[in-house]
Amino acid sequence: MQAYTERIREAAKRLLSDGKVDVVIGFRKGTIPFMNEPYLAKTAEQVDQLVWDGNCGVNLANYLPKRTDRVAVVAKGCDSRNIVEHIVENQIKREQLHILGAPCKGMIDKRRIKAELKGKEPTSVEETEGEIEIKGRDLKLTLNRSDFLQENCAICIHRNPVLYDDLVGDLVEEQKDVDRYADVRQVEAMSTEEKWRHFDDLIAGCIRCYACRNACPACYCPTCFVDESRPQWVGKTIDPTDTRTFHFLRAYHLAGRCTDCGACERSCPVDIKMRQFTKKLEKDVKELFDYEAGINPEMRPALDFYRPDDPQAFIK
Amino acid sequence: MSNWEPKIIAFLCNWCSYGAADLAGVSRMQYPPNFRVIRVPCTGRINPKFILSALRHGADGVWVSGCHPGDCHYIEGNLYARRKFALLKNLLEHTGIEPKRLHFSWISSAEATKFADVAREVIRTVKEAGPAQHFIKKQAEVA
Numbered sequence: 043m044q045a046y047t048e049r050i051r052e053a054a055k056r057l058l059s060d061g062k063v064d065v066v067i068g069f070r071k072g073t074i075p076f077m078n079e080p081y082l083a084k085t086a087e088q089v090d091q092l093v094w095d096g097n098c099g100v101n102l103a104n105y106l107p108k109r110t111d112r113v114a115v116v117a118k119g120c121d122s123r124n125i126v127e128h129i130v131e132n133q134i135k136r137e138q139l140h141i142l143g144a145p146c147k148g149m150i151d152k153r154r155i156k157a158e159l160k161g162k163e164p165t166s167v168e169e170t171e172g173e174i175e176i177k178g179r180d181l182k183l184t185l186n187r188s189d190f191l192q193e194n195c196a197i198c199i200h201r202n203p204v205l206y207d208d209l210v211g212d213l214v215e216e217q218k219d220v221d222r223y224a225d226v227r228q229v230e231a232m233s234t235e236e237k238w239r240h241f242d243d244l245i246a247g248c249i250r251c252y253a254c255r256n257a258c259p260a261c262y263c264p265t266c267f268v269d270e271s272r273p274q275w276v277g278k279t280i281d282p283t284d285t286r287t288f289h290f291l292r293a294y295h296l297a298g299r300c301t302d303c304g305a306c307e308r309s310c311p312v313d314i315k316m317r318q319f320t321k322k323l324e325k326d327v328k329e330l331f332d333y334e335a336g337i338n339p340e341m342r343p344a345l346d347f348y349r350p351d352d353p354q355a356f357i358k
Numbered sequence: 359m360s361n362w363e364p365k366i367i368a369f370l371c372n373w374c375s376y377g378a379a380d381l382a383g384v385s386r387m388q389y390p391p392n393f394r395v396i397r398v399p400c401t402g403r404i405n406p407k408f409i410l411s412a413l414r415h416g417a418d419g420v421w422v423s424g425c426h427p428g429d430c431h432y433i434e435g436n437l438y439a440r441r442k443f444a445l446l447k448n449l450l451e452h453t454g455i456e457p458k459r460l461h462f463s464w465i466s467s468a469e470a471t472k473f474a475d476v477a478r479e480v481i482r483t484v485k486e487a488g489p490a491q492h493f494i495k496k497q498a499e500v501a
Contacts, residue, residue, distance in 0.1 A: 238454025275407045283495045297445045322452045326445055348437040358463035358476050
């Protein structure tokens with residue numbers, strides 16, 4: 043991890059002092075453990091704040107749409123796929139970008155760590171290749187890193203960036219034989235009524251803060267459907283039907299675009315597993331149209347494209 | 359609720375299925391009057407929001423009908439729509455809407471018989487599903 047940090051700083055310094063880019067988007071340490079914050083370094087002096095470790099789960103592609111300057115961005119596998127999406131959807135030009143690819147071994151789920159700490163406050167965290175060492179008052183804990191990954195990272199099959207100009211570390215081995223859709227199949231096996239109740243319970247705690255929407259790099263509409271008032275498609279209350287409509291449409295808008303980066307779940311203040319909506323769509327898009335989001339900048343998105351022989355068994 | 363009759367929202371393409379409905383009418387074909395037609399310029403014009411909106415307003419079923427693939431007035435609108443609806447239908451069913459409430463068909467403006475057949479079929483299956491229970495936005499009661 044330290045090696046990544048050094049190479050990111052070195053690359054950022056070089057790019058900024060050569061005048062190749064106007065800004066480098068990366069991470070700096072947050073004010074509390076297990077939280078890094080996105081940071082836009084604009085001068086060579088600011089570069090020394092950039093860091094890299096297992097708490098860089100925020101998707102940096104979110105900071106790219108509609109930028110007009112030249113940008114260097116640190117990109118994990120999922121970030122790079124979202125950058126490809128942005129290029130395909132004309133949100134930013136490839137020429138503006140200098141992508142610092144960061145092969146990724148998964149990001150740490152701070153909620154799982156918190157559960158493990160049982161209320162104790164961590165003050166310092168050291169991360170090595172395979173372990174996380176946590177220290178604090180009456181607290182000394184060494185955890186196996188791979189047991190505390192975000193759920194989407196544990197089943198990730200695109201750890202290496204798909205598009206990059208420089209790498210800040212060696213390419214990692216992709217995970218094979220992972221079952222990406224175990225939870226989707228579990229829901230598919232339920233009866234209609236059970237499904238409805240399952241999703242009702244899933245989103246019951248939603249306070250409609252829209253953190254999931256704001257954290258999502260693919261959500262960049264100038265006016266979101268939840269803010270439209272003429273006509274109003276979804277009410278602004280936490281009425282169960284409105285909440286359901288919001289989650290349903292938010293997910294549907296990501297059909298064939300979601301890269302399962304986990305930014306939505308990571309940002310949720312009430313721990314809603316909204317990836318269950320988007321993963322069903324991801325599975326369908328893969329099965330019906332053989333398309334994966336953000337892999338190939340030459341390919342049109344799944345819903346902006348058709349084949350004459352697309353499946354239509356459901357149409358009379 | 360023995361005399362309950364379903365309310366179905368039918369989105370019909372102006373260039374085909376709407377014409378088929380017209381032809382079925384002038385040909386005096388009989389089918390139950392359970393659906394309310396919304397004329398759209400093309401199935402590609404239908405935003406999934408429309409379908410959700412219908413359900414939110416208490417529709418018991420939704421029926422979308424457009425031109426056969428290759429016959430679209432706008433060349434390819436129905437082909438994009440086909441992809442949209444495949445995903446929408448799957449996601450709605452995945453989250454707990456009965457499959458019997460969602461219907462899609464291709465009916466050209468000459469196929470009045472098919473239109474009447476499908477209409478009867480749609481109404482029959484929605485009836486089987488019973489009154490809609492989910493996704494309905496309760497309207498505030500105003501005195």
